[in-house]
Amino acid sequence: MNRVIVGIISEQTIPNYLFIKEMFQIGDKLLFISSQKFVERIEWIKQSLGYVNCSIESILFQDGEEERWKDMESKLLAQLSSECSYIINLTGGTKYMSLLVQNVFERYNSQFFYIPFPKNELLKLSDNDSIALNYRLTIKEYFSNYNVTFTEKELVKSEAYSDYFFNRFVDGTLNFKAIDLLRSYRNIKKKIAVYSLESCTPTEKKPQIEGLGDFLSNMNFLMKEAGYLNRSEIEYLTGGWFEEYLYYKIKKYVNPQDIKLGVLIKRTENTNQNDLDVVFISGNKLFVVECKTGILGEKMFNETVYKATAIKETVLGLSANTFIVSLATEDEKLKKTAKNMGIQYKCREDIENPQLFENFIMQIKKTARD
Template identity: 45%
Template sequence: MYQEGDELMFISSEIFKERIEWITNTLQKNDFTLILLDNGMEEKWNEMCARIEEKISPDKEYVVNLTGGTKYISLAVQSVFEKHNKKKLYYLPSPKNHLLRPLWSDDTVIPVKYRVNVEEYMKAYNIKKSNPKSLTKKITDTQYLFERYTQDSLNKNILEKLRPYRDKKNKTFLISDLEKETKENIRDFLLDINFLADPDSSEINKDEIQYLTGGWFEEYIYDLIEKRLNPEDIKLGVRIGEAKLQQNNELDVVFTLGNKLFVIECKTGVGKESIFNQTVYKAAALKETLLGLPSSSYIFSLIPENKKFTQRAKYMGITYCDVTYFTNDNKLNSLIEDIKRNAYD
């Protein structure tokens, strides 16, 4: 609908002025008109209408989006522009991707064809993000680990002993040192899962340890989503934080589909109730404070079915999926269809 040469106009209360800047920064548009309603004016009908009327020109045609803002402001905007000879009024029934045309003679809907990517979504909410991670291993290696893990033929005790090394400053680790410290035969384990490109290698790096201790499941889900859903955009391991805040959070897998943002937290194990609670509270807090209402958050785990966990996550607005969703084709297909409905309904 927007064409080169068109001008943008925003009508906003004072408290949302900053959000207009987020939107225009995302659009990379510096030339726009802002009609700012003073604090308290948003409940004063005549003052609102007068402020808007003094800023619009009888010679221009206006395409007006009535979506957003308080209902009272939207009514005032509609009232002012209804009197204008050159106007087209539209309403976007969020979160759907089409426009309605109030006061027109028919009920034709206009599809919204544009699709936002992850970076655009983040910018619109003033969220700073890091560059995404790249895949550590070939997807065939990741699928092999998934099969070994879900068939309980992977030495999970060794994986747990390697987990603390994820947070160490070292970039590489001698396998012999790891064996001494963990009292485990690390080399035989790595050879058993065909992990070493060179069987005689004497070290593994930090990225490989992160991959072994859970990163492989993130990459498995990344590949699964990309193939089954074909999203508009998908990223792996993106660190985010609000521009004003110093604290960062990592999104394991994040993608956009149907102009909605989906975030997946991947956990090979959250069996302890305290760990699960921490994970679900973090996901809920991120959704509420940073990612915006249109986002959908999921926790994917490889532990057995736990109805208590499922209900607690649902109560917090999070969808929780245990290992059965990834080993049972019917449940996986149902999950994929649910995400599609969430994206396009």
């Protein structure tokens, strides 16, 4: 008897993808049920699966038809067979559509499941006990299910050096003036000689950075090419070090199933791109950490929060968790603003204080586990 895995498609694609990856066996067929509104999401799931020799069919309801029981029933009955066994995921779709699917498929050899997403478990109808959902997503799979492509940065320095840089920041022994002046050079495409930055005729866009060589020597900062700073090194010195610091800490203490640094995401149907500092998946939930070595005022903070919220709502899906981590001192007003927008804000004390940092890590682990 042919096995057919059935999914009802709606806004969130991840539950359907996880169900298929958990249940699929070679030789199985796939059947997607959806309103016309979500037909593109079927394609997102199919491209994410990448199944080549698998029969995949769809039953699509036209606009308004998903509220007409008899019309939907007729469409389903016309495509079902008593020679197949059906494994149905009732998680997606409207409640009305889900009720219809259950009603129709009960007339056939069928098993019904539900994923209480974002929990990693399956509930089988008529059973009390849940079934562990063992499949674990990669970041590539997660983004692909939302039609998002991405690139990532390479690490510039080791974990030990990022720890060293953080400690120098905390004890106040960095040359903050040189770092601030370097920000004007973050978008360069070529390497820049350190001596040219120290002795150039200063302009508003290209300031002179006196003592840069001494600063780099004092920081034991080894350049890829002696005497020259490239773009990634300038980005590291002007804030990228904090991204790498948190990347290493999360990788070490959270042990996520996948983690990326400096992710540039793009929805394939448009040209808009968004930078995400640290991205990782734990417990099949996506986490995004935006890193700021300082928040300069309420206006800049609000812009950061609104950007993070917009990306979460339009690109990352309901299960995404976003943190803004700043090395500015604690500000309860800013924390409250972020919380009201569904974003978690962590300040300098949360990172510098060992107990508070452990609490931060435990919060991530609990969210991933719940």
